[in-house]
Amino acid sequence: MAEPLDDYIDAVAKALALPVEEAWRPAIRANLEVSLRLARLVDEFALPDETEPAPVFTA
Amino acid sequence: MTAADIAKAVAAGKMSALDAIEAALARIKAHDTVLNSFTDVTADRARAKARAIDADIAAGKKVGPLAGVPFAVKNLFDVAGLPTRAGSKINRDLPPAARDATLIERMEAAGAVLVGALNMGEYAYDFTGENVHDGPSRNPHDTTRMSGGSSGGSGSAVGGALVPIALGSDTNGSIRVPSSFCGIFGLKPTYGRLSRARSFPFVASFDHLGPFARSVADLALAYDAMQGPDADDAACTTTRGLEPTTPLLANPVSDLRIAIAGGYFQKNVFPEAVEAVSRVAKALDATRVVEIPEAARARAAAYVISTTEGASLHLDRLRKRPNDFDPAVRDRLIAGAMVPAPMVDRAQKFRRWYRTQVAELFKSVDVLIAPATPCIAPKLGQVTFKLDGVELPVRANIGIHTQPISFIGLPVVAVPVPLEPMPIGVQIIAAPWGEDIALRVAAALERMGVAVAPAPRGF
Numbered sequence: 086m087a088e089p090l091d092d093y094i095d096a097v098a099k100a101l102a103l104p105v106e107e108a109w110r111p112a113i114r115a116n117l118e119v120s121l122r123l124a125r126l127v128d129e130f131a132l133p134d135e136t137e138p139a140p141v142f143t144a
Numbered sequence: 145m146t147a148a149d150i151a152k153a154v155a156a157g158k159m160s161a162l163d164a165i166e167a168a169l170a171r172i173k174a175h176d177t178v179l180n181s182f183t184d185v186t187a188d189r190a191r192a193k194a195r196a197i198d199a200d201i202a203a204g205k206k207v208g209p210l211a212g213v214p215f216a217v218k219n220l221f222d223v224a225g226l227p228t229r230a231g232s233k234i235n236r237d238l239p240p241a242a243r244d245a246t247l248i249e250r251m252e253a254a255g256a257v258l259v260g261a262l263n264m265g266e267y268a269y270d271f272t273g274e275n276v277h278d279g280p281s282r283n284p285h286d287t288t289r290m291s292g293g294s295s296g297g298s299g300s301a302v303g304g305a306l307v308p309i310a311l312g313s314d315t316n317g318s319i320r321v322p323s324s325f326c327g328i329f330g331l332k333p334t335y336g337r338l339s340r341a342r343s344f345p346f347v348a349s350f351d352h353l354g355p356f357a358r359s360v361a362d363l364a365l366a367y368d369a370m371q372g373p374d375a376d377d378a379a380c381t382t383t384r385g386l387e388p389t390t391p392l393l394a395n396p397v398s399d400l401r402i403a404i405a406g407g408y409f410q411k412n413v414f415p416e417a418v419e420a421v422s423r424v425a426k427a428l429d430a431t432r433v434v435e436i437p438e439a440a441r442a443r444a445a446a447y448v449i450s451t452t453e454g455a456s457l458h459l460d461r462l463r464k465r466p467n468d469f470d471p472a473v474r475d476r477l478i479a480g481a482m483v484p485a486p487m488v489d490r491a492q493k494f495r496r497w498y499r500t501q502v503a504e505l506f507k508s509v510d511v512l513i514a515p516a517t518p519c520i521a522p523k524l525g526q527v528t529f530k531l532d533g534v535e536l537p538v539r540a541n542i543g544i545h546t547q548p549i550s551f552i553g554l555p556v557v558a559v560p561v562p563l564e565p566m567p568i569g570v571q572i573i574a575a576p577w578g579e580d581i582a583l584r585v586a587a588a589l590e591r592m593g594v595a596v597a598p599a600p601r602g603f
Contacts, residue, residue: 098482103459103481109474113475114479116475116476116479116480117482119447119540120447120448120451120482123443123445123448124448124487126444127448127487130441132490132494132497136493136497137496138489138495139349139493139496
C-alpha cells in the first residue's frame, strides 16, 4: 500500500529532477516526516505579518 | 605540553619549533592508527614552517604568540595543495586548494604550524564522528565510542593529545558535541566573529568556525590569533575589531549574573548531563533558573533551515552523483529538498522573533549554563538509546541542546566535566559578542578544577 507521502515525493522529485530509487524511499520518507513535523511546529506559531526574516538584506 | 608552554619554550630558545613539530608528528604516527583522526598529515610543509620559525629566532626576530605550536584543521578548511574533501568522497575530485583558509593563515601568522587535516562527518551533516568513506574517528577515552560530530577528528586529535589545538566548524553543535564527548574545551564564537573564508560551507545562515583546546588559555590564544574582519566572508565584514581575551582570563567572575537554562534544557537528559550541569552551577554559585522561551521550536526551526539550505547546497551533486554520498546523508538531503518553501521562510521569521526574546533575557543575565550533550559518547554504530524507558534515536537527539543556541549565533564555550567513566561537556553561553565573558567563566571553572580536559586513556 502506498504511503501518504509517496505521491508528494514523486512529484517533487520530478519537479527538481532528483533521482529517488525505490530502495531509498523509506529513508527519504522517514526523514521528510521528521522535517515536516518540525516545520509544522514552527508553522503553528503565529507571528505578526510585519515580522522580518532573520537575514536582512543590506543594499 | 600546552600550546602556551610550547610557544613560551620556543620563543625563549629552550625548545626548537622543529622539535615541537617532530614530537606532534611522532604522536600522530604512534596513535592515529587507532584514533583515525587525521585524513592528511602535512609533514613536509610543517617541517619547513618550523625551520623558518627557528631561523627567525636564531636571527633575533620577534615570533608570534603561537610560535612552534602544532595544530590541525577539520578537512573542510582549504589547505593549499589538498582537495577540500569536507568528509565526502565526491569532493576528492576537486582540484587542490590554491590557498589556505583565512583562519589557517591567521594561526600561522601567529607562529602556529599546520600538521594536517582531520576526519569529519560527511559534509558536516553529522553528530557522531562516523564517516563511511574514511572510517570513524574514535573517542580518545574509549575507542569503542563515538568522537562526536561533525568535527570528530578535531575532538579525537585534541582529546587524544596528538595536537594541543585544532580548528573545526559548528553549524548546529559540531564543535560543542565533539568537545563534550572527547572531554576538551571548544569555542563556538558569535556568528560572524571568525572568518569562514575558504572553508566548505553547510548552512550559510548558521555556519561558524572555531578552536578546540585542552586548556582555556590555549583556546583563548587560538581565538585571539584568528579574530578580525575579512572581506572574503560576507558574514564577517563588520567593523568589529580585535577584542583580545587572553588578558581577561584571570579576572574574577563574581560580578557576573549566571543562571541555569531551565525547561527544555532540563528535559531529555541522562543523569551524567544533570550531574555535570549541577557541578558547574554549584561552583559558580548559580541557583537562578531561567527559561529560554520556545527553545523546542527554535531547535525545530534550526533543523528545517539546516536541512533545506543543505539540500540546496548539494542539489547538483544529489542529481549527478547520488551513489557517491553516504546513503544516510543523501536521504536526509533529498528529504530536505522537499520541504515546502513557506516553512523555511517562517522558520527564518521565527528566528528573528526568538532572537529578540533571548536578547531581552540577556538584559538580566550574563551567562547561561546548559548541557552540551544529553549523554556521554555513545558506542560507535549505536542507533538508539533509552531515556526514561523510551527508546530514542541517537543521531537525532545528540544536538538537541546545542541547536537552539547556534540558531541565533550566541557565543559558547563547551567546558569538559571529567566524570567517570567518561567526560561530558557543559555549555557556557553568553550574549552576542561576549566570548570574553564565556571564556572568563570557563577559566574560573578550570581554576577550581571543575572543568578539566582529562588525560586520554583509551589507547
